[in-house]
């Protein structure tokens with residue numbers, strides 16, 4: 001019966017045929033242990049000399065790393081293996097051999113691995129991270145569908161720059177300036193006025209000059225937008241959504257979390273509601289902790305975010321940032337004009353900001369004023385201003401960065417391992 005490693009539990013004590021690659025191998029006189037992978041998982045194949053034809057045992061001893069083959073074997077329960085099963089090999093048919101595979105079981109430097117990203121993806125750790133990324137994507141669709149959101153795809157080529165003009169990717173094609181999208185938000189606001197509760201899930205681009213473990217140049221963002229929702233209503237959606245992601249990964253990626261040695265006790269605590277702290281109090285907290293380098297009005301750097309997050313064992317919302325360090329579209333606080341109705345969600349364990357969100361301005365005059373203050377070319381935003389003219393309503397939304405969320409839940413140190421082919425400062429290959 002032809003099957004996959006993922007499905008072997010259905011075939012205990014039966015003979016199966018699996019297409020696989022050799023991940024690793026060790027052998028002694030009369031026995032060879034093949035670490036096999038087929039994309040769906042990893043399993044050990046045991047080849048006993050007395051059990052197979054002579055040429056099969058010779059092949060098992062000489063087959064090279066990443067050679068491909070069909071393995072015929074009997075599935076056996078095995079308590080010691082992470083999967084719970086192993087294969088007692090009866091036959092091996094070589095499909096293609098692999099010579100001098102560059103990524104050997106020894107340690108390699110990061111640049112070397114990044115140059116070989118197309119092959120590095122096959123390794124056990126990278127496989128686990130991609131499976132967790134996939135589960136977060138799957139759970140995202142499940143969550144927003146069950147909550148009655150409509151998926152809307154904003155354009156990738158745009159004439160507007162919602163998050164400021166310093167990190168734009170210019171393209172030359174249209175008569176006017178066109179950029180790769182840095183956020184679909186403004187379009188999602190239009191969509192929310194048409195469909196009520198909407199979410200997008202797509203690639204976004206930031207020509208970031210920073211080289212940190214949290215920044216990609218191309219990353220994926222989930223951007224929900226909700227008509228008639230206040231910022232408080234939106235925070236509830238955010239904490240429910242993030243809890244749902246974490247609990248889905250805990251439930252459906254047990255083997256992967258084990259492969260990554262992820263401490264799951266910290267993840268089990270991630271249940272709504274999440275703590276909230278105002279920007280003002282966060283500044284006070286930092287001063288109490290001895291950070292003299294930050295003043296009211298400054299944006300937080302990575303060490304500040306980590307220090308704030310360390311005060312909690314769940315993600316924490318930092319509320320109401322100074323107007324001056326946030327984009328033009330955020331609704332002012334009703335009682336004071338120096339802060340806006342917004343929140344960033346900071347993940348625990350030093351993973352930093354995973355969500356940015358806010359209530360949006362819905363007053364036409366105020367919106368125009370704020371755009372002028374930000375020197376935005378009103379002609380490119382006429383359509384957006386229309387939204388404030390025709391039955392404008394309070395509305396709120398947020399953006400969750402997929403890769404930072406994958407990094408946190410998987411427990412990997414650097415964002416480059418959370419996307420199949422990362423685009424970083426000075427990296428376009430492979």
Ligand code: 4AD
Nearest residue numbers: 183185215216219223353354355356397398399401
């Ligand atoms: O905080 P940001 O810039 O917010 C927006 O773009 C809003 N328009 C979203 C909205 O309200 N619809 O980005 C949102 C999230 C960040 O919290 C972070 O997780 C991620 O996107 N992000 C990045 N991830 C990887 N690399 C980068 N360079 C990122 N920049 C932002």
Ligand code: MG
Nearest residue numbers: 344353355356
């Ligand atoms: Mg932000």
